[in-house]
Amino acid sequence: MSTETQTIGTAPAAKGPRAGRGLLARLIDWNIYIMLVALIIASAILSEHFLTVQNIFNLLRQLAPLALVSVGMLLVVLTGGIDLSVGSVAAIGGMVVAMMMPALPVEGGFALILSVLAALGAGAVLGAVNGILVAGFGMASFVATLAMMTMARGIAYMLSNGQPVRFPRELPTAQILTAFGAKGVPGLGIPWPVVAALLAVLLFVILLRRTSWGRLTVATGSNETAVRLAGLPVGRYKFLAYTICGGLSALAGVMVTARTSVGTPVTGIGLELDAIAACVIGGALLSGGKGTVVQTMIGVLILGLIGNIMNLMSVPAYPQQIIKGLIIILAVLLQGVGARTRQRV
Amino acid sequence: MERLQMHGIAKEFGGIAALRDAAFSARSGEVHALMGENGAGKSTLMKILAGAYDHQGGEIHIDGAPADIHTPLDALRRGVSVIYQEFSLARHLSVAENILLEHLGHRFWLARAEMERRAADLLADMGFPEVDPCALAGDLPVAMQQVVEICKALSRDCSILVLDEPTAVLTAHETEKLFALVRRLRDRGVCVIYISHRLDEIFALCDRVTVLKDGATVGTWETATLDHDSLTRLMIGRELSDFFPPRAVEPGPVALEVQGLCTPRLREISFSVRRGEVLGIGGLVGAGRTEVLRAIFGADPAKGTIRLHGRAQTIRNPGDAVRAGIGLVPEDRKQQGVLLDLPILTNAMLTPVNPHLGPLGFLRGGRERAAAQQLREGLRLKAASLEAEAGTLSGGNQQKVALMKSLVSGCEILLLDEPTRGVDVGAKVEIYRVINELADSGAAVVMVSSEMLELIGMCDRVLVMRAGQIAGALSGPALTEEGIIELAMGRDNVH
Numbered sequence: 001m002s003t004e005t006q007t008i009g010t011a012p013a014a015k016g017p018r019a020g021r022g023l024l025a026r027l028i029d030w031n032i033y034i035m036l037v038a039l040i041i042a043s044a045i046l047s048e049h050f051l052t053v054q055n056i057f058n059l060l061r062q063l064a065p066l067a068l069v070s071v072g073m074l075l076v077v078l079t080g081g082i083d084l085s086v087g088s089v090a091a092i093g094g095m096v097v098a099m100m101m102p103a104l105p106v107e108g109g110f111a112l113i114l115s116v117l118a119a120l121g122a123g124a125v126l127g128a129v130n131g132i133l134v135a136g137f138g139m140a141s142f143v144a145t146l147a148m149m150t151m152a153r154g155i156a157y158m159l160s161n162g163q164p165v166r167f168p169r170e171l172p173t174a175q176i177l178t179a180f181g182a183k184g185v186p187g188l189g190i191p192w193p194v195v196a197a198l199l200a201v202l203l204f205v206i207l208l209r210r211t212s213w214g215r216l217t218v219a220t221g222s223n224e225t226a227v228r229l230a231g232l233p234v235g236r237y238k239f240l241a242y243t244i245c246g247g248l249s250a251l252a253g254v255m256v257t258a259r260t261s262v263g264t265p266v267t268g269i270g271l272e273l274d275a276i277a278a279c280v281i282g283g284a285l286l287s288g289g290k291g292t293v294v295q296t297m298i299g300v301l302i303l304g305l306i307g308n309i310m311n312l313m314s315v316p317a318y319p320q321q322i323i324k325g326l327i328i329i330l331a332v333l334l335q336g337v338g339a340r341t342r343q344r345v
Numbered sequence: 346m347e348r349l350q351m352h353g354i355a356k357e358f359g360g361i362a363a364l365r366d367a368a369f370s371a372r373s374g375e376v377h378a379l380m381g382e383n384g385a386g387k388s389t390l391m392k393i394l395a396g397a398y399d400h401q402g403g404e405i406h407i408d409g410a411p412a413d414i415h416t417p418l419d420a421l422r423r424g425v426s427v428i429y430q431e432f433s434l435a436r437h438l439s440v441a442e443n444i445l446l447e448h449l450g451h452r453f454w455l456a457r458a459e460m461e462r463r464a465a466d467l468l469a470d471m472g473f474p475e476v477d478p479c480a481l482a483g484d485l486p487v488a489m490q491q492v493v494e495i496c497k498a499l500s501r502d503c504s505i506l507v508l509d510e511p512t513a514v515l516t517a518h519e520t521e522k523l524f525a526l527v528r529r530l531r532d533r534g535v536c537v538i539y540i541s542h543r544l545d546e547i548f549a550l551c552d553r554v555t556v557l558k559d560g561a562t563v564g565t566w567e568t569a570t571l572d573h574d575s576l577t578r579l580m581i582g583r584e585l586s587d588f589f590p591p592r593a594v595e596p597g598p599v600a601l602e603v604q605g606l607c608t609p610r611l612r613e614i615s616f617s618v619r620r621g622e623v624l625g626i627g628g629l630v631g632a633g634r635t636e637v638l639r640a641i642f643g644a645d646p647a648k649g650t651i652r653l654h655g656r657a658q659t660i661r662n663p664g665d666a667v668r669a670g671i672g673l674v675p676e677d678r679k680q681q682g683v684l685l686d687l688p689i690l691t692n693a694m695l696t697p698v699n700p701h702l703g704p705l706g707f708l709r710g711g712r713e714r715a716a717a718q719q720l721r722e723g724l725r726l727k728a729a730s731l732e733a734e735a736g737t738l739s740g741g742n743q744q745k746v747a748l749m750k751s752l753v754s755g756c757e758i759l760l761l762d763e764p765t766r767g768v769d770v771g772a773k774v775e776i777y778r779v780i781n782e783l784a785d786s787g788a789a790v791v792m793v794s795s796e797m798l799e800l801i802g803m804c805d806r807v808l809v810m811r812a813g814q815i816a817g818a819l820s821g822p823a824l825t826e827e828g829i830i831e832l833a834m835g836r837d838n839v840h
Binding site: 210211212213215216218219222223225226227228229230231232233289290 | 642644662663664665666667668673675680681682683684685686687691694695696697699702705706707708750754
């Protein structure tokens with residue numbers, strides 16, 4: 001008896017969520033795109049250095065690792081979890097690739113592939129441990145990945161006694177890696193890390209939208225019990241999300257090493273917060289079941305733009321953090337307005 | 346002198362009238378039953394009295410004076426307390442704190458000893474001296490939690506007490522103790538409003554009965570002037586045959602055979618269902634009905650053998666069950682049945698054996714859409730499109746969505762747990778029609794229900810459960826309300 005009244009309350013079934021909506025509601029739907037465009041325009045007005053090819057490419061090059069991590073984070077967030085260990089795992093990924101290259105008996109492209117695969121594998125294994133703790137032992141993702149965050153950071157420091165891992169610049173393997181980090185597509189100049197990040201984004205857009213795996217990952221976060229009772233292996237989708245997130249985080253670390261020519265154990269401190277912020281700005285629900293890769297990428301761009309324009313305008317570092325926080329609040333408030341408008345219609 | 350009077354109460358939810366013209370009045374010192382089918386508006390009316398919902402029309406008078414009740418606080422101030430089916434106790438606080446916290450909470454220092462003493466006095470006064478005021482509320486048996494709720498209401502000087510299906514979760518013995526408590530309250534002049542589906546309880550306990558139907562009051566009668574049949578007729582307002590159209594097909598060969606199914610809560614459950622048959626499972630809440638379905642479906646670990654179409658089948662998890670052709674529509678639609686935030690299409694394709702998937706799990710939208718569209722038409726699902734979020738649909742339509750995935754999977758054995766819970770009367774008839782069509786097309790249906798009329802009207806046979814066991818099976822002329830109650834409560838406990 002108590003439930004049917006609520007049902008009646010949400011009953012106007014004849015209209016879809018988008019039927020008969022005003023211009024304002026539509027604008028709110030598009031709020032993060034509008035926010036992005038507004039930021040770009042504002043940046044272009046505020047600083048003459050902003051709309052230069054070099055600045056844009058540099059910005060994107062710096063954002064590529066965050067883009068990868070945010071895709072991984074989104075997968076975890078979609079299942080209703082959170083991964084705090086991404087920054088530490090990125091540090092390990094960056095160090096593994098730096099340590100593997102000179103240690104391998106072979107040189108060149110093949111050696112680089114092996115080294116990157118080793119980094120990817122290390123990240124995926126750490127992510128898989130997260131996945132087992134969450135999906136297998138039913139641990140709260142916040143707790144499990146908090147533990148992994150500190151453990152992985154510890155491992156990163158221990159790998160090199162806390163020292164940055166440098167590798168010989170003249171090593172052919174290393175030359176390919178640093179060229180990847182520094183150069184761009186011949187003729188176009190689009191930085192290679194950006195190309196790689198775009199490919200990864202495209203891959204996961206397709207996987208999430210066009211495969212049963214993607215649909216069920218979202219469904220798991222939307223209502224785990226219902227998905228389990230539909231006969232689907234909920235644990236598998238969660239496990240995969242954490243594993244992929246670990247792998248992508250390690251690849252992000254590789255990108256950082258490529259750009260800076262050094263693998264350091266302090267890479268990616270606070271990266272988890274940026275990645276979560278990107279997901280949230282992009283409209284993902286931390287309770288799971290809602291969020292898209294494309295919107296998360298808009299979130300990454302918004303975060304990056306804020307930092308970039310403040311740097312160009314020489315805003316000191318501390319106020320920058322405050323402004324960044326305010327923008328996150330603004331973005332989420334705008335979405336709240338969107339959600340409320342939806343309900344009212 | 347009427348203590349409480351409600352006139353012309355109206356309430357709409359999203360344009361659908363839950364109450365149209367409800368009137369209700371009750372005296373001090375009486376137990377007044379509020380009856381009606383699910384969806385008749387009983388709970389809505391009581392929530393309006395409690396201030397949980399604001400009413401859109403009509404007036405509430407207490408002691409002849411207008412009572413502006415628009416918020417829960419308004420109601421509490423006027424001495425109205427409602428005890429809902431889901432208790433609102435703080436499980437991690439003590440009994441004494443639960444009973445008296447709002448009473449003493451404004452003081453900075455909690456007078457723990459005083460609270461415990463007063464709580465103990467109140468409990469003893471109510472005839473439950475055995476309840477320890479220091480125990481955590483969550484550790485008490487459900488029946489005692491209810492007593493604590495009632496004491497909490499009394500501590501607020503409640504003079505109008507509403508009990509919403511209080512016995513749904515109680516054993517026969519606990520029910521007797523509750524009745525004694527209710528009679529004691531009545532004798533002290535409390536106005537008790539009692540909502541229940543169980544006709545026996547109404548005749549045992551209540552002085553007067555008010556019947557609601559489709560959001561309006563049918564009338565108020567002295568209980569003594571009514572009997573079972575006349576009260577049932579007043580509630581339904583039409584003949585049973587209108588509700589339950591007959592099925593055309595004779596049951597075929599055995600589809601599902603369960604032997605010696607055991608879990609910690611079930612003992613030696615054995616039965617079989619034929620193709621084209623609707624088997625009901627009745628019994629009290631907590632008798633193990635849902636557990637039987639979950640055990641067959643592999644949702645809970647269980648011992649015993651399950652044969653499908655004559656062959657033994659191992660089912661370790663729900664995935665195994667669906668692959669073997671067993672579908673479940675769980676009892677709690679919103680929590681377990683549908684993904685409220687996702688489109689109908691996603692809900693329909695939520696199966697490990699989606700036949701419309703391409704290689705590598707790539708979606709083939711066109712094929713899925715065509716299949717879902719066909720089901721939508723067959724089920725007469727009312728929705729704007731397949732992209733509509735399941736949460737925007739009405740309860741009956743959500744239930745159809747919950748069923749779609751089993752049909753997409755090609756399940757021929759359907760386990761339905763309270764399929765019509767919380768849907769209005771019209772939607773119920775729709776669901777009955779769907780169940781009949783499934784049975785006619787050769788499906789074997791096992792249906793758990795708390796509504797006896799539904800079991801009698803829909804099922805070829807009904808198993809009645811009691812305390813984790815099958816107490817008996819009823820069919821044909823033996824399938825009556827009395828027969829079900831007798832088996833559900835145990836012969837000795839029927840009062």
